[in-house]
Amino acid sequence: MTLKAHRVLGLDFLPGRVRAVAVAGTGKKFNVTAMQSIILPTPEDDPTHFEPQEVAISLRDFLQSSNLKHYMAAVAFQERKSILRLLSLPVMPDDELANTIRFEFDQVMEESIEEFTIDYTILGEVEGDEGQTKYSILVAIVPKNSLYPYIEAVEAAHLPLVRIDLPVIANISALHMTDESLLNRNTVVVHLEQAGGDVVLFDKGNLAFVRRITAGLSELKYTFSGAIETQEDIESIGGYKHDDYRLPDEHADLAKPLVEMVLAEVERTLSFYKSQVQMLDYNYDELLLCGTGVWPRNLASFMDKSLDEEVKLANPLSEIKRTFTFTPEVEESLTMPQFSTALGLALESLT
Numbered sequence: 001m002t003l004k005a006h007r008v009l010g011l012d013f014l015p016g017r018v019r020a021v022a023v024a025g026t027g028k029k030f031n032v033t034a035m036q037s038i039i040l041p042t043p044e045d046d047p048t049h050f051e052p053q054e055v056a057i058s059l060r061d062f063l064q065s066s067n068l069k070h071y072m073a074a075v076a077f078q079e080r081k082s083i084l085r086l087l088s089l090p091v092m093p094d095d096e097l098a099n100t101i102r103f104e105f106d107q108v109m110e111e112s113i114e115e116f117t118i119d120y121t122i123l124g125e126v127e128g129d130e131g132q133t134k135y136s137i138l139v140a141i142v143p144k145n146s147l148y149p150y151i152e153a154v155e156a157a158h159l160p161l162v163r164i165d166l167p168v169i170a171n172i173s174a175l176h177m178t179d180e181s182l183l184n185r186n187t188v189v190v191h192l193e194q195a196g197g198d199v200v201l202f203d204k205g206n207l208a209f210v211r212r213i214t215a216g217l218s219e220l221k222y223t224f225s226g227a228i229e230t231q232e233d234i235e236s237i238g239g240y241k242h243d244d245y246r247l248p249d250e251h252a253d254l255a256k257p258l259v260e261m262v263l264a265e266v267e268r269t270l271s272f273y274k275s276q277v278q279m280l281d282y283n284y285d286e287l288l289l290c291g292t293g294v295w296p297r298n299l300a301s302f303m304d305k306s307l308d309e310e311v312k313l314a315n316p317l318s319e320i321k322r323t324f325t326f327t328p329e330v331e332e333s334l335t336m337p338q339f340s341t342a343l344g345l346a347l348e349s350l351t
C-alpha cells in the first residue's frame with residue numbers, strides 16, 4: 001500500500017482478458033497515456049485459468065506497441081475468498097498505518113495473518129467520538145496463495161509490482177478520486193463483477209457499511225437467459241453474451257428480473273445496516289452501479305424507471321477525459337466504464 005510511482009499501469013484481470021490503463025504524473029495531475037482490453041490465451045472450457053508466462057508475453061506486446069517504458073504495475077483480480085472490512089483509525093503516517101491495520105486483524109483472525117495479504121484505501125477523514133480526526137478506511141484481506149499466478153505473470157513481463165488488490169477497492173478509489181461530489185450524499189454503490197459483487201453505503205459522504213453479495217455478471221446472465229425460450233429469441237435481441245450488450249428498449253420487460261435481483265440485494269444491505277446502527281431513517285439519494293459485471297450496460301436506465309432515487313452507471317473515466325493526452329483508440333464496443341477498475345488501481349498508486 002505504501003509504494004507509489006510516477007508511472008503506473010493498472011491491470012484488471014478478468015476471465016479471458018485483462019483491461020489495462022496506463023497513467024503518468026501524480027494523483028492530482030496526471031495523464032492517461034494508454035488503455036486497451038488485452039485478450040489472454042486461456043482455455044475455452046476454463047477462461048479463469050491461465051499460464052503466467054503466456055500472459056506475460058501478451059503484456060510485453062502491449063507495452064511495446066504502446067511505447068510504455070519504466071511503468072510499475074497495479075493489479076486487481078477477482079477473488080471471492082476474501083474479507084472486506086471498514087476501519088476508523090487516527091490519522092498517522094503511511095508506514096505506521098499499514099502496521100496498525102495489520103495488528104488490528106492479527107488480533108481477531110483465527111488463521112495466521114502471514115497467510116494473507118492486506119490492502120486498503122483511505123476514503124477521507126471523519127470526526128471521532130472525542131472530536132479527534134480519523135481516517136475512514138476500506139480494508140481487503142486476501143489469501144496469499146491466490147496472488148501467485150498474477151505476481152508471476154507481471155514479474156515475467158518485467159513490470160515491478162506496486163500493489164495488488166480487489167476490484168471493489170479499485171472502483172471505490174476511482175469514484176472517490178475522480179469525482180468526490182458523487183459521494184457527498186447518502187449514496188449506495190453497487191459494485192458487480194464476474195462471480196459476485198458488493199454493496200457499499202455512504203452516509204452523508206462517509207463510508208458506512210459494506211456487504212459482499214452473490215449477484216454478479218454470471219448470475220445476471222443466468223437470470224436473463226431464463227426469461228428467454230429459444231436461441232432465436234436470443235439472437236433477435238442481439239445476443240446476450242456480448243460484454244458491452246445493451247438491452248433494446250422494446251425488450252425492457254426482460255430487464256425486470258435483473259432489476260429486482262439488484263434491488264433485493266440493496267434492500268437486504270440497507271436492512272442489515274439499519275439493524276446494526278439501530279437507525280430507521282437512513283434513505284439514499286442516489287444509486288451508483290460500477291464494475292465490469294454491470295450487465296446489460298444500460299441496466300441503470302431500467303432501474304431508474306423503478307425507483308424515485310436517481311440511478312447512474314458510474315463512469316470515472318468520463319470525469320477526467322480532459323486530462324487525456326490523446327483520445328484513446330479503442331474498439332467502439334469497449335466503453336469507458338469497463339476500465340474504471342484499472343483506472344482506480346493506477347490512480348491510487350500514483351505519487
